[in-house]
Amino acid sequence: MAVARRWVLGLAGTGLAGIAGGALIRGARDSAATVTGPPDAVPFHGPVQAGIVTPAQDRLHFTAFDVVTKDRDRLVRMLREWTAAAARMTAGRDAGEIGAVAGILEAPPDDTGEAIGLPPSALTLTVGFGPDLFRPGRFGLSGRKPAALADLPHFPGDLIKPAISGGDLCVQACANDPQVAVHAIRNLARIGMGVVSVRWSQLGFGRTSSTSATQDTPRNLFGFKDGTRNLKAEETDLLRQHLWVQPGDGPEWMTGGSYLVTRKVRMLIETWDRTSLGEQETIVGRTKGVGAALGRSGEFDEIDLTARNGDGDPTIPVDAHVRLAHPDENRGARMLRRGYNFVDGSDGLGRLDAGLFFIAYQRDPRTAFVPVQLNLARLDAMNEYVRHVSTGLFACPPGVTGPDDHWGRELFN
Amino acid sequence: MAVARRWVLGLAGTGLAGIAGGALIRGARDSAATVTGPPDAVPFHGPVQAGIVTPAQDRLHFTAFDVVTKDRDRLVRMLREWTAAAARMTAGRDAGEIGAVAGILEAPPDDTGEAIGLPPSALTLTVGFGPDLFRPGRFGLSGRKPAALADLPHFPGDLIKPAISGGDLCVQACANDPQVAVHAIRNLARIGMGVVSVRWSQLGFGRTSSTSATQDTPRNLFGFKDGTRNLKAEETDLLRQHLWVQPGDGPEWMTGGSYLVTRKVRMLIETWDRTSLGEQETIVGRTKGVGAALGRSGEFDEIDLTARNGDGDPTIPVDAHVRLAHPDENRGARMLRRGYNFVDGSDGLGRLDAGLFFIAYQRDPRTAFVPVQLNLARLDAMNEYVRHVSTGLFACPPGVTGPDDHWGRELFN
Numbered sequence: 160m161a162v163a164r165r166w167v168l169g170l171a172g173t174g175l176a177g178i179a180g181g182a183l184i185r186g187a188r189d190s191a192a193t194v195t196g197p198p199d200a201v202p203f204h205g206p207v208q209a210g211i212v213t214p215a216q217d218r219l220h221f222t223a224f225d226v227v228t229k230d231r232d233r234l235v236r237m238l239r240e241w242t243a244a245a246a247r248m249t250a251g252r253d254a255g256e257i258g259a260v261a262g263i264l265e266a267p268p269d270d271t272g273e274a275i276g277l278p279p280s281a282l283t284l285t286v287g288f289g290p291d292l293f294r295p296g297r298f299g300l301s302g303r304k305p306a307a308l309a310d311l312p313h314f315p316g317d318l319i320k321p322a323i324s325g326g327d328l329c330v331q332a333c334a335n336d337p338q339v340a341v342h343a344i345r346n347l348a349r350i351g352m353g354v355v356s357v358r359w360s361q362l363g364f365g366r367t368s369s370t371s372a373t374q375d376t377p378r379n380l381f382g383f384k385d386g387t388r389n390l391k392a393e394e395t396d397l398l399r400q401h402l403w404v405q406p407g408d409g410p411e412w413m414t415g416g417s418y419l420v421t422r423k424v425r426m427l428i429e430t431w432d433r434t435s436l437g438e439q440e441t442i443v444g445r446t447k448g449v450g451a452a453l454g455r456s457g458e459f460d461e462i463d464l465t466a467r468n469g470d471g472d473p474t475i476p477v478d479a480h481v482r483l484a485h486p487d488e489n490r491g492a493r494m495l496r497r498g499y500n501f502v503d504g505s506d507g508l509g510r511l512d513a514g515l516f517f518i519a520y521q522r523d524p525r526t527a528f529v530p531v532q533l534n535l536a537r538l539d540a541m542n543e544y545v546r547h548v549s550t551g552l553f554a555c556p557p558g559v560t561g562p563d564d565h566w567g568r569e570l571f572n
Numbered sequence: 573m574a575v576a577r578r579w580v581l582g583l584a585g586t587g588l589a590g591i592a593g594g595a596l597i598r599g600a601r602d603s604a605a606t607v608t609g610p611p612d613a614v615p616f617h618g619p620v621q622a623g624i625v626t627p628a629q630d631r632l633h634f635t636a637f638d639v640v641t642k643d644r645d646r647l648v649r650m651l652r653e654w655t656a657a658a659a660r661m662t663a664g665r666d667a668g669e670i671g672a673v674a675g676i677l678e679a680p681p682d683d684t685g686e687a688i689g690l691p692p693s694a695l696t697l698t699v700g701f702g703p704d705l706f707r708p709g710r711f712g713l714s715g716r717k718p719a720a721l722a723d724l725p726h727f728p729g730d731l732i733k734p735a736i737s738g739g740d741l742c743v744q745a746c747a748n749d750p751q752v753a754v755h756a757i758r759n760l761a762r763i764g765m766g767v768v769s770v771r772w773s774q775l776g777f778g779r780t781s782s783t784s785a786t787q788d789t790p791r792n793l794f795g796f797k798d799g800t801r802n803l804k805a806e807e808t809d810l811l812r813q814h815l816w817v818q819p820g821d822g823p824e825w826m827t828g829g830s831y832l833v834t835r836k837v838r839m840l841i842e843t844w845d846r847t848s849l850g851e852q853e854t855i856v857g858r859t860k861g862v863g864a865a866l867g868r869s870g871e872f873d874e875i876d877l878t879a880r881n882g883d884g885d886p887t888i889p890v891d892a893h894v895r896l897a898h899p900d901e902n903r904g905a906r907m908l909r910r911g912y913n914f915v916d917g918s919d920g921l922g923r924l925d926a927g928l929f930f931i932a933y934q935r936d937p938r939t940a941f942v943p944v945q946l947n948l949a950r951l952d953a954m955n956e957y958v959r960h961v962s963t964g965l966f967a968c969p970p971g972v973t974g975p976d977d978h979w980g981r982e983l984f985n
Contacts, residue, residue: 218750218777220915225922259795260861264850271845272795272860273913276788322920337777338791341915345793345924349845356922362915364631364750364775375689378751380758382672382685432684432762437677447685448673500686502633502754502775503916507735509638509769511758 199335200279203249205558207403207415210283210333211495211520212392214371218337219363219499220344221421221516223289223326223551224355231298235571237354241286241330241347242565251279254346271349273342280336284343286566287329287419287553303570305409307418307523308554314536314547323359323423323549331419331518333497337362359549361423363499363516370497376450376458379515380426380500381544383443384450387458388485390495401493404522412569415557417520420494420528423501423549426514431544442540444479452481464488478540484531492527494519514545524552612748613692616662618971620816620828623696623746624908624933625805627784631750632776632912633757634834634929636702636739636964637768644711648984650767654699654760655978664692667759684762686755693749697756699979700742700832700966716983718822720831720936721967727949727960736772736836736962744832744931746910750775772962774836776912776929783910789863789871792928793839793913794957796856797863800871801898803908814906817935825982828970830933833907833941836914836962839927844957855953857892865894877901891953897944905940907932927958937965 201209228234244254253259255269262268291297293304313319330347332340341362348357367379368386372393379385390397399405404413431439436447444462445452452462454474464482466474475482486493498517506512521527536542559565614622641647657667666672668682675681704710706717726732743760745753754775761770780792781799785806792798803810812818817826844852849860857875858865865875867887877895879887888895899906910933915926934940949955972978 222918222924227922260849260859262849264853265848267846268795268849268852268860271793271841273791273793275791275795275861323917338913341777341793341913341926345841345845345926348924349842352842352846357918357924358922360915360918360924362775362777362917364754364777378686378688380684380686380754382681382683382688428684428758429762429765432758433680433765435678436673436675436681439681440677446673447681448688500751500754502773504736504775505635505770505773509640509771511635511761511770511773513754513758 199281200250201281201283203246203284203559204561204564206560207558208285208555209249209558210285210331211402211417211497211555212370212398213281213283213333214374214392215366215368215497216281216283216333217335217366218333218340219366219516220332220337220340220360221363221518222330222332222344222348222360223358224328224330224348224351225358226292226327226354227356228354229297231571233354234298235567237351238567238571239565240350242559244346244350245284245343245566246559246562248343248346249279249282249284251277254350271342271346274339277336277339280334280339282332282334282339282343284347285331285555287331287555288567288570289325289327289329289551289553291325292327298571300570303410303412305413305554307404307409307525308552309525311420311524311529311550311552312533314532316536316542316547317550318546318548319550320548325551326358326553328355329419329421329551329553337364361501361516363501365500367498367500367515368496370495380428380513381431381439381443383439383445383447384458385498386496387445387450390493397493398495401522401527402495402520408522412556412572413554416555417522418524419551419553419555420517420519420521420524421549421551422517422547424515424517425512425546425548427510427544427546428513429510441476442480442544444475444481453479476540478538480535480539480541483534483539489531489534490526492531494521494527494531520555612694613663614694614696616659616697616972617974619973620971621698621968622662622971623698623744624815624830624910624968625783625811626694626696626746627787627805628779628781628910629694629696629746630748630779631746631753632779632929633745633750633753633773634776634931635743635745635757635761635773636771637741637743637761637764638771639705639740639767640769641767642710644984646767647711648980650764651980651984652978653763655972657759657763658697658756658979659972659975661756661759662692662695662697664690667763684755684759687752690749690752693747693752695745695747695752695756697760698744698968700744700968701980701983702738702740702742702964702966704738705740711984713983716823716825718826718967720817720822720938721965722938724833724937724942724963724965725946727945729949729955729960730963731959731961732963733961738964739771739966741768742832742834742964742966750777774914774929776914778913780911780913780928781909783908793841793926794844794852794856796852796858796860797871798911798928799909800858800863803906810906811908814935814940815908815933821935825969825985826967829968830935831937832964832966832968833930833932833934833937834962834964835930835960837928837930838925838959838961840923840957840959841926842923854889855893855957857888857894866892889953891951893948893952893954896947896952902944902947903939905944907934907940907944933968
């Protein structure tokens, strides 16, 4: 059953490969069926979706889709097909039963082939539903729209481009090999042809968050450690409180799910690079090397927002990023972040088009992302160096529990 | 001397890190100076530039620059500074002597910091000079322009966008960690501020070539193995014949160098994915699974262009990609390819903006890329599925031989 691409290829390399043709390659698969499964696969089935508290993989391909059909049944059928393909691909298998190269010559393959031979690479595929999907008169879902999926407000300074914002559906593909993430998105888009079309898509080349205590804190393109105080997979009590939708929070179909906010944050890195080290640290509120809060010495030392320096001024300035984002300044608000660095070429003005693709999961954006971002947008000293150009909001349901379950089953039930 | 970032960090993590400040961190560097060097560094100095026959790394950040100064001395000074920074960064060190976090607080750091803690990751930085740099009246180089650097012709079907084509200088950054490649380009751009500006920039997430017999053949986004018959580092006679500029080929400053052609090739993957497996294999001229030429059984089996099937038709069709690109159809022309898969988001029409960033090095484009591409552009069955949207041509000089040498020294001498 769960034969991974690389086992198939391993056999193919031993001599069978010489004989091109579907039957023999399928034979290779069958004979490898005793292999128990690839070692770097993240289980797809479970009570919550993988790709949220899963230790953040190195690479990202995030895609938002518009639903282009009006046919509810067709959409549900596609979600069922997506789920089956996602279960296969996260296990390192081809997207379809036949596969990339074992089909008949007269038909298009049911896998596009560029991941042949690549291991699962910790691929996770996480789905979310955007607010527009619930619009009255569309798919009969208006009564099921969670209050927490209320449109985000306009934040001061926002320079949002609608063409790369929003979307009816999203899929977050994370993997340690970008080819595996790209392959997964591309095959879901292929399967969805005629039902969905790609609205916008973002690659991230390097994680900027750790989501597990087992991971080091990575650096963003300001050169600073990012997400030191992130929620972590091990903090189960905090996750219940801040990450996972709880019974009674809203419609039942979202219990065990989480709300996803994406923001594409262009960084003006050339301007930042002309700023002194001291100024950079003052803006962030942490040292650049160790990542300690100003006035402290270790990365994980508790931040003291009340500390003052010899002049009586706050050690962490009133407009420092860490202060304004701190739970104590936001009624305890916390999120699980799993953002990625991006470079999208250049901007036509002689600069790299680079920054942070911010991703945050939370139990309710109205008491998490929204107040924190309002605080930052109004006061953050970092605003001089960032521009928010894309925004997204999605309701990510709980996990797919087994082969009979599928993405959106409870929602469309 | 050659202290890598990770050794510094290793020490920093033992307790010194707690005390922020340049002196102590510099102290840590000095005390680590007995370390001989990081294990995954590619030597920067040598008779030829690294990044050409170096086993193709997994990730790419390619950038073309416009020279914005008219001051020849300032340009040469920047090339000297670039060379010193490149030697440091390819060894896993900060871009400048002071570094990302050990400077005085009042000045901008001489490294941007996002690669702190990351190993060299086989980073190579390869520089090239574009035709426009030699324009009469610009830097006094018109007498030194190689004939082989003649502008490429317009090829049938070309849809070239000038804004993402050409350039006075290019830097190809390849590494196994994309953050390391991005960091290198970003710091060169920072050092070049006021002298150069970024014209265009391209990330590649996955290699599509092997440049060494030690590497497997990877797959492009058509799902096919790419570059099976590529020139390889081990084929020294062929490299002399086809890759490296030989004495007498042209101006002396290019001897030991190579000419670089880049082409951004958008692939219409959605259309391709609706094509049958047999049609795909007929277009490519190889099987999709094993990558064998049609009519053969192993990937590396010799292609027989004269073979005919039972109907008397050529086994490899007259318009198949492998036939038209084959040396026998192009007066023996061969190149060393080291291209990368890319996805640049979406195209606004519901499709992924994806394809191949083609990179090829050769002794003379007039007898290599140009005739091969003319052949392909006229006849290749694959043209229905590809669009060439960017083009670049650069003269890449021989290697930097030691600390007293620098990029462009012979050219500007």
